[in-house]
Amino acid sequence: MTEPRSYYGQPVIKEPVWTWEIPLYFFTGGMAGASAGLALLSEIRGNDVLARRAWAASFGAVGISPVLLISDLGKPTRFFNMLRMFKVTSPMSVGSWILVGSGTSTALAATNAWTGWFPRLGRVAKPVAAVLGLPLSTYTAALVANTAVPVWHEARWELPFVFGSGAALSAGAAAAIATPVTHAAPARRLALAAGALELISSQVMERRLGDLGEPYSEGLPSRLKLATGACILTGSALMGWRGRRSRPIAAVGGALMMAGAVAARWNVFRAGFASARDPAYTVGPQRARVDAKRAHAEPAGRTDTAPPGGEPLVEVGSPANSDRQ
């Protein structure tokens, strides 16, 4: 695409101010959410060995999540302000409430699964945790899509599926690591299928975005993408090859797959920064929309050949600050 005009290559929108805790939370939140569903279903199926471990994985991941989120706040002591209101127009507000509900119910569910305490509360908490786990796994995609960042906003149809696949992948892999191989078949199936879907859905997303999707496969995001593919494919190969018989091999495969899921979240995260930094991704599509509207408003006949403004004295367009992190 031709480089759109810009103001000295300065970004039009601001890069997010979020730090490493956020992509890590995308991972832990997803793992917690999908693990809760895996746990409940395994329990229903009668596989208590797997269910207990999935509850533990869910509890661990959902326990870390608020710590990560609070530590990213500019004013961590004011984290409680997140619960001042419930606001549908803010996926972060909706997500905070989901996390509160999911965290509470998962804590009860995991405690009940391991100790047998709170039998009545546990019976309610388990399905609540499993159901809330589903939006917990995907709302983070809504959160980033609901911004002005081009690679996030324009990927709004695919990102939730990418994040959902990553959540299932993480939950399956974690359970496969923690569970004796004789009881871990559902976890392995889940991890293998979700790993494939993670790779496929992110490819679909990038294809559809076209030029706009370049930031997903340039610079640091490109290396993260390679790492994602390498980890998931190697991990899947190990898991599929000997995961059924050898616990150590299943564990190594599972760990690689989880690493792949983390790298995938980081790829999306960093690509957002890159696309916010380069004004071409913001201005390009908007300029095309404006020109299309104008062409529509002024039907053929009048060929306006006025020059497109002046030539800039300084070379603009290619971002002068592309090395900025």
Add this chain to the structure above:
Amino acid sequence: MQLETHAWPSSYGGDAKPRMGFFTDTSVCIGCKACEVACKEWNQIPMSMQGFTGHSYDNTIDLGANTWRHVAFVEQKLPLDATEGGSLVQVAERAGAATNGGLASYQEGPGEGIRWLMASDVCKHCTDAACLEVCPTGSLFRTEFGTVVVQEDICNGCGYCVPACPFGVLDQREDDGRVWKCTLCYDRLGDDKEPACAQACPTNSIQFGELSELRERAEHRLGTLQQAGQEKAQLYLADDDDGVGGAGAFFLLLDEPEVYGLPPDPVDTRRDLPQIYAATAAAAVALGVGLVAAVFGGRRG
């Protein structure tokens, strides 16, 4: 009432004031930066030393936590419309209109000239304000004047508004953690005073007033400039039907918005939120189906 927003004037009832805003007429901006200084002084904003950029006279770079007014300097080589083409009478007419319109200051010199575009940028106080909509704490709110303000005693620095703003206005202040932006001098408005930048502006490039009246004034000014041969002159964010529903702070530009570092067709992300939630819900359901398939799909658990 002009340009009603979600919360204004309805939620204020009898306490609602007329919607106030800025009309920034960039065609008379002389780049003095008095607005930047006045804003910093009145609002006691910390220093933001950026160093020498080489971008003409712009060493402020952009709006942010510590810059609530930012003067952009654009240097362009442009044929002088007022002296080219048409009959001699037309040229004379245009030149006269240009002088009367106050255009001569930056279009001196014969033939190929260098044109300076200067524009004082500010928070747009959008009708559909993405920052306000995504704010999970309610720190960002709509005032009785229809403006958008951050309540600093509530902001917990989650940073969501920063990438949500289609203009890149908000940013987090280092060593403080909260986000800051133009308040349209909320404190002064309550005291029937105009904002500091508007008061300091020596050429009336920054005009403050009731939004409905400012829009009329802007239309009139646009007509004058177009008559003077400024074909690219345009009002920016003065249309209720644009992607942010029009803005409380709008502009008269002499070239396309992106030339000034402004997005040409900004859209409030909230407009796509139904799609976003639909996709998210569909993915959540798909995840549930996938989990059921994984657990119950095999022969043995």
